[in-house]
Amino acid sequence: MANTPLLHSLNRNGFVKIPRVVTGPQLDRLREAAQSAAKLGRDGKWRDVRTLPKQFPPWNVGENPAQEGIWGIQGVMHPNMPLHDEFIRLYFSEDLILKPTKQLLQCSGEDLVMELFNLLIRPDRDFELRWHRDDIPATADPEQEMERLGKPAFHAQWNLALYEDTSLVVIPGSHKRARTETERNADPYEAVLPNQLVVRMEPGDIVFYNNNILHRGVYDSSKERMTLHGSCGHVDGAKARARNVLQHGVREWISQMDFGKALEGVEKTQAELMRQNLLAMGREAGEVGYSLDG
Template identity: 45%
Template sequence: MSSTPHLDALQRDGFVVIRNLLTPAEITHYRTIATEVTTKTRTGGWPHFRTHLLHPEMEHRQSFAKCYFSESILKVVEELVGVSSSADTEPLVMELFNLLVAPETKDFELRWHRDDIAETATAEEELAQLAAKSPGGRQSHAQYNLALCPDASLIVIPGSHRRARTDIERNAKPYEPSLPDQLVVQLQPGDAVFYDSNILHRGVYKGKDEGAEETRLTLHGSLGVKADGDDEKKKVRATAVLQHGVGAWVHRDDAAFGIGERPEKMRANLVAMGTGEGIGYSLKG
């Protein structure tokens, strides 16, 4: 038996599904509060389009923080990125925690992409960047979708995180509905998928009627590894994280979580990355 089964699957396939990461009681609780903040946002009560659930003014913030910083999630993250916390050091960096919901009245799709490798990259550039961004087969961050409702929105091409695009993939239409070997990741409430950010993937989101019950409530989180002494790694990750606005408030006095020391150490690691002003973006568009 492997001591790192989740990492093994991630390195092989580019994603790993973990079933029942939440208990039934947790699913009910988080679905209830996620519905409340979604309704508030849809009706204009929350001004931020990208609803960062750890914002100091976000309703139910502490409950969402308990999920984000939970031992069950952090244990998986530590395995995937190859670090462990101690009393003296905290290697993880708080990054993003957003809520993904169904669009109202119409469907919505994302184009095929890798999160931080441009579609204009040549095959040689792709291979070089994939190797640089996952040295030794490990990324310097872990990201996941944690479903509170049945979710079949993520479509991936297994193994594409370790190779350049094929000619078919490179020449495909941006919203091509069917590519060879593509797989729809099927999640039930409480399931999570952790995936390599540079696997070739896209999202297909089915709309719901205006005012109807929420059909998609998925927690999307990412956590990084502290890049001590490596300014280039710090800059690369900062462009991917701070562009989402978290740098504008994470340093505030009211941004403390009050749920233990480890979340504060992880928040301090993010504060050290800066505010995000003038650093640019990881991708265009």
């Protein structure tokens, strides 16, 4: 496959934004589905949530996970999630998600693996993520960083904003190099690092990014936020991606999914193939643990 402008931008910067991929009635439907999911989570009726102040899995699964506040809803395609068909239609949309994913991964539909689809929401109080790479611990030395960064990503990760969103902060190009001494020695919650960029998204915009770019999240509890957060993988990366994906508990319910009401024809066939590739990854991976602490 040819190196497309989309892939060129991702390789150069570590992220690429596509404006207004979702508009009009579809944006309205996704907002309705997201609002329903967020309410379930805040009311303590959906247990698979991202709880404050924890940044990474496993999240609190106590008697009332939402008691201390939440900042995300996990597993929006789960068969028990109301309006989950709306999320399924988006995730497996050829034009909106799968076509750019195949360009970025330089692959065919047969190579794709279903991974994650979650919802990031306005936190119940102001909340920040520390500077991090999703699958490289902060304790890694420069040689360890470069060893991991030198391997293919084997995934396309994305955020799709349903409302204006300025939460994602990145260091462009940092997916290709080890951290500088300034970055390595900075407070992990340092407000500003050299060359950082706030990714500004309007409703309907999507940004694809390498999850090992140096990045953080800054979440303002006074502003509405509903941003869909997903990823698709490549079959050749199953071993490398297993921990990053399976730590979110997706294999506990993936076999229960029913695409019948949401998809038909080619898209249904593609979705089933991607699900089977995920199930195969889960069988081969065994226990995977967690990528990061905190």
